[in-house]
Amino acid sequence: MLKILVLGSAAGGGYPQWNCNCETCRGRRDNSINSIDRTQSSIAVSSDNINWLLINASPDIGQQLRDRKELQPGRSLRDTGITAVMLMDSQIDHTTGLLSLREHNTRLPLYCTQMVHNDLTSGFPVLNMLEHYCGVDWHKIDIDEQWFAIPGIENIEFRPLVIDSKAPPYSPHRTDPHPGDNIAITIRDTQTGKTVFYSPGLGGLQDRTRQIMADVDCLMVDGTTWTNDEMQTRGVGNKLASEMGHLQQSGDGGMIEELSNLDCRKILIHINNTNPILDPDSVERTTLKDHGIEVAEDGMQIEL
Ligand code: MLT
Numbered sequence: 200m201l202k203i204l205v206l207g208s209a210a211g212g213g214y215p216q217w218n219c220n221c222e223t224c225r226g227r228r229d230n231s232i233n234s235i236d237r238t239q240s241s242i243a244v245s246s247d248n249i250n251w252l253l254i255n256a257s258p259d260i261g262q263q264l265r266d267r268k269e270l271q272p273g274r275s276l277r278d279t280g281i282t283a284v285m286l287m288d289s290q291i292d293h294t295t296g297l298l299s300l301r302e303h304n305t306r307l308p309l310y311c312t313q314m315v316h317n318d319l320t321s322g323f324p325v326l327n328m329l330e331h332y333c334g335v336d337w338h339k340i341d342i343d344e345q346w347f348a349i350p351g352i353e354n355i356e357f358r359p360l361v362i363d364s365k366a367p368p369y370s371p372h373r374t375d376p377h378p379g380d381n382i383a384i385t386i387r388d389t390q391t392g393k394t395v396f397y398s399p400g401l402g403g404l405q406d407r408t409r410q411i412m413a414d415v416d417c418l419m420v421d422g423t424t425w426t427n428d429e430m431q432t433r434g435v436g437n438k439l440a441s442e443m444g445h446l447q448q449s450g451d452g453g454m455i456e457e458l459s460n461l462d463c464r465k466i467l468i469h470i471n472n473t474n475p476i477l478d479p480d481s482v483e484r485t486t487l488k489d490h491g492i493e494v495a496e497d498g499m500q501i502e503l
């Protein structure tokens with residue numbers, strides 16, 4: 200059975216964000232809203248509950264692994280359930296956790312695109328740094344939509360999809376997008392044929408993306424902001440969600456509209472700390488419920 204474990208359901212900064220007193224962050228701290236804490240975006244995938252593929256390595260990975268004891272099988276003095284790591288992009292909230300895996304016993308198997316590898320050996324040279332610790336064995340994800348397997352992750356295969364989003368602010372090519380800066384991944388249980396589409400940073404949908412999304416059993420997609428100008432209206436920044444490579448949920452062409460004709464399980468993940476859907480009693484959250492859309496939580500388990 201295909202199992203997805205949500206390690207972190209928040210966008211960059213987590214929830215509440217350490218330096219933020221926006222309505223939702225303050226509301227969490229003073230308990231005026233009923234929300235729960237969320238760590239930064241990451242999932243783990245397994246079919247045997249022992250060998251896990253970590254997808255995205257969050258800066259909160261230490262806390263996430265302490266909280267999710269199923270990722271420590273304890274077979275030897277130094278052990279981990281993390282068999283390999285895959286990255287969707289080179290964003291800080293998806294890659295800095297690699298530094299915390301430096302004590303790995305052997306070279307860490309790492310799956311990412313050429314563009315992500317470029318960023319992680321230049322603007323943020325974490326892979327060069329790790330050579331002085333465990334080192335990584337890089338397996339290039341070709342952006343050709345071919346299914347591939349990962350040794351040790353039994354009965355699961357993966358198919359990458361190039362999506363519209365953005366390279367991180369630190370990237371040498373932030374303003375010069377390349378295919379493979381960001382991918383989404385379809386995950387398939389080869390025994391049951393069940394599929395999940397995971398895309399925490401989806402800036403917009405192309406026809407090919409829609410086609411693939413229409414064909415899966417479960418969607419876990421970008422839930423960063425409710426409105427495109429949310430950072431502005433919450434008074435915390437000037438950037439539009441679209442400028443950061445994220446598609447907002449509400450309004451014309453928003454994620455709710457994109458999801459409305461699909462009848463699979465739909466889950467939003469990578470929720471920004473400004474998003475009103477963090478409040479389970481909000482009208483925005485009710486709107487999601489009315490559309491059959493769930494909001495991921497840390498520790499959530501999806502079995503297909
Ligand atoms: C994003 O998803 O846009 C980034 O995580 C933002 C960040 O790293 O601060």
Ligand code: MN
Pocket residue numbers: 210211240290292293400469
């Ligand atoms: Mn992010």
Ligand code: ZN
Pocket residue numbers: 216219220221222223224225472473
């Ligand atoms: Zn906030």
